[in-house]
Amino acid sequence: MVGRATILHADLDAFYASVEQLLDPALRCRPIAVGGSADGGVVLAASYEAKAHGVRGGMSGWQAKRLCPTLRFVRGHFAEYQRLADGVMAVLHDVTPEVQRISIDEAFLDLSGSTHLFGEPRVIAALLRRRVREELGLPISVGIARTKHLAKIASQVAKPDGLVVVEPDEERRFLDPLPVSLVWGVGPVTEQRLADWGIRTIGDLARTPAPEVERLLGHAVGTRLNALARNDDPRRVVTPDRARSVSAQSAFGRRSPAPDLVREVLSHLADRVASRLRAKNRAGRTVTVTVRFSGMRSVTRSVTLSAPIATTLTLTELAEQLTWQALDGRDRADAEISLLAVSVSNLSHQHAVQLELPIPPEDPHRPGSTQGAARWALDRSVDAVCRRFGRRAVGYLPAAMPRTASVPDEFRELAEHEL
DNA sequence: TCTGGGGTCCTAGGACCC
DNA sequence: TCTGGGGTCCTAGGACCC
DSSP states (O other): OOOOOOEEEEEETTHHHHHHHHHOGGGTTSOEEEEEETTEEEEEEEOHHHHTTTOOTTOBHHHHHHHOTTOEEEEOOHHHHHHHHHHHHHHHHTTOSOEEEEETTEEEEEOTTTHHHHOSHHHHHHHHHHHIIIIIOOOEEEEEESSHHHHHHHHHHHOSSOEEEOOGGGHHHHHTTSBGGGSTTOOHHHHHHHHHTTOOBHHHHHHSOHHHHHHHHOHHHHHHHHHHHTTOOOOOOOOOOOOSEEEEEEEEEEEOOOHHHHHHHHHHHHHHHHHHHHHTTEEEEEEEEEEEETTSOEEEEEEEEEEEEOOHHHHHHHHHHHHHHHHTTSOTTTOOEEEEEEEEEEEEEOOGGGTTOOOOTTOTTOOSSSOHHHHHHHHHHHHHHHHHHOGGGSOOHHHHOOTTOOSOHHHHHHHOOOO
16 A cells, blocks of 8 residues: 555534534533424434534434423524534634535645645644634634545544544554444445345454455445455545535424415425526436325435426426326325425526526426426516515415524524535 | 435436337 | 347336445
């Protein structure tokens, strides 16, 4: 193995919760959770003090409170999250332009061109951590290694608020005792499947013959895992691609799928998706709806059109058709649903004038009789008003007031990928 | 009192074409 | 008429990531 340890992975610790503790000193060193609403709702993020009690993101508020009775719920300051995370990224950019941001609070850096200016990677990491702490008030963990995969594992091991450098000649010794769940791509299902075969550590995995792992987990996962466990990772630090799909979902507890409810939720979701597409002059040919039933089982129905769409009303109508398709053949009186999602994929760039050509009459999924051009014009006017006066100023009536939203739109926006 | 939201990639079967 | 292969697109489901 050749090469130096010059890939850096930086990961803010319990990011949303750390920001809240920064903004309100009374919350420091205390178990807190950022909730969808003041009384909890769902846990969007937990501080390390709360994590110590088993509190995790995605957990319901009551469940978290049971695990940690002193847990304090705070409402999120979502705009601050974006501002501070962008500030952190700016600090990272000060040592190299080779920055690959992979989420709001996490990035890879390639330091191979920076060491002659700033010193050894370990020195650069210490500098970055100090600057993020001093200038933004936030703890950040850093891992450094020869590959992205290894750097990422190193930063996980470094948490909280630490630095781990894995030199090339230490890699095996570092990796072998670690649990397989630290490998990128090994989730709960794969972890269990591997455990059934006695494979618990990365060392176990590395010693297992490749064909065996492939037989266990399928071709793609198997070969990737083998390469990773053997620490053979060719991935480079690159600027991320544009998104390949746009989606929005809404969970609303158990409800029976009354047409009014379905229409209200879908039009809100379709509006979010379609307006994002239009804002970037994009459109998509494939529309997918996900319906989740009580018990978490979910079903998808999709359709691929002959021409891309980005119109709220057209997307709403297609989504409605697909939803009823998904519910077809079930006893609708019994079938309670807990989530609806709308996704558009097969994206293409559109000149503004091309947007929303009417769907051709021969298309079996051609919705309604309203001309696409008229809908396009209407959407454009609505978009313009929203740009001037904010998203809530105007919209299709059902979309304007989502009775069911469990999480504020500001939170959703943090998770959106660049289109 | 079941479990948020926005994404990516893989698999497998079928349709269709050459 | 029956037999091939290979390639591409579409649909549905599922695991995983942050």
